Amino acid sequence: KQEVTQIPAALSVPEGENLVLNCSFTDSAIYNLQWFRQDPGKGLTSLLLIQSSQREQTSGRLNASLDKSSGRSTLYIAASQPGDSATYLCAANTGNQFYFGTGTSLTVIP
Amino acid sequence: NAGVTQTPKFRILKIGQSMTLQCTQDMNHNYMYWYRQDPGMGLKLIYYSVGAGITDKGEVPNGYNVSRSTTEDFPLRLELAAPSQTSVYFCASRLGLAEETQYFGPGTRLLVL
Numbered sequence: 001k002q003e004v005t006q007i008p009a010a011l012s013v014p015e016g017e018n019l020v021l022n023c024s025f026t027d028s029a030i031y032n033l034q035w036f037r038q039d040p041g042k043g044l045t046s047l048l049l050i051q052s053s054q055r056e057q058t059s060g061r062l063n064a065s066l067d068k069s070s071g072r073s074t075l076y077i078a079a080s081q082p083g084d085s086a087t088y089l090c091a092a093n094t095g096n097q098f099y100f101g102t103g104t105s106l107t108v109i110p
Numbered sequence: 111n112a113g114v115t116q117t118p119k120f121r122i123l124k125i126g127q128s129m130t131l132q133c134t135q136d137m138n139h140n141y142m143y144w145y146r147q148d149p150g151m152g153l154k155l156i157y158y159s160v161g162a163g164i165t166d167k168g169e170v171p172n173g174y175n176v177s178r179s180t181t182e183d184f185p186l187r188l189e190l191a192a193p194s195q196t197s198v199y200f201c202a203s204r205l206g207l208a209e210e211t212q213y214f215g216p217g218t219r220l221l222v223l
Binding site for chain 2: 034044
């Protein structure tokens with residue numbers, strides 16, 4: 001059974017800082033790995049999806065990398081802003097199912 | 111496109127009552143999912159469907175039932191509600207290809223007392 005872990009559980013940084021969120025998974029047989037953002041009381045919004053054949057994906061200030069062999073993905077946020085404050089979840093897609101981590105709660109302090 | 115819609119937004123149930131959580135998508139997606147999210151936790155898959163008439167269990171199916179009679183709708187039925195079913199329930203859909211992303215509804219907050 002796929003297990004997905006996210007470290008750290010919570011992170012607080014001053015505005016403007018670059019930061020890295022970590023996601024690890026136990027079974028490397030994945031189709032893709034997806035990063036989501038969740039605001040309090042809201043649903044999930046997809047940020048980036050990395051296919052198993054890719055090493056990284058970029059969208060604006062966000063960059064996600066994937067190392068299938070080591071079972072790791074990272075989400076890099078450049079020049080953080082208070083509006084980036086949210087919970088970030090990763091999910092490993094094994095075909096029909098997605099397995100989610102417990103998330104990293106990010107607070108960016110103005 | 112409304113995307114994925116869920117009703118109700120919030121509901122309080124008494125122990126032993128039953129209810130149906132509604133989920134509808136207008137993107138003609140084949141795959142639909144039901145997840146629950148407990149406080150401070152990630153999402154756990156309850157049931158999923160790969161097309162009309164086809165459903166399968168996820169990680170935590172006990173106490174729930176689903177049906178998929180149309181492509182658009184994927185209702186989740188709670189029979190004999192228990193306090194352990196207090197959670198936020200999310201419905202999601204995707205086109206069906208392994209490479210595709212999921213799209214989520216806004217969630218239903220359920221409190222069982």
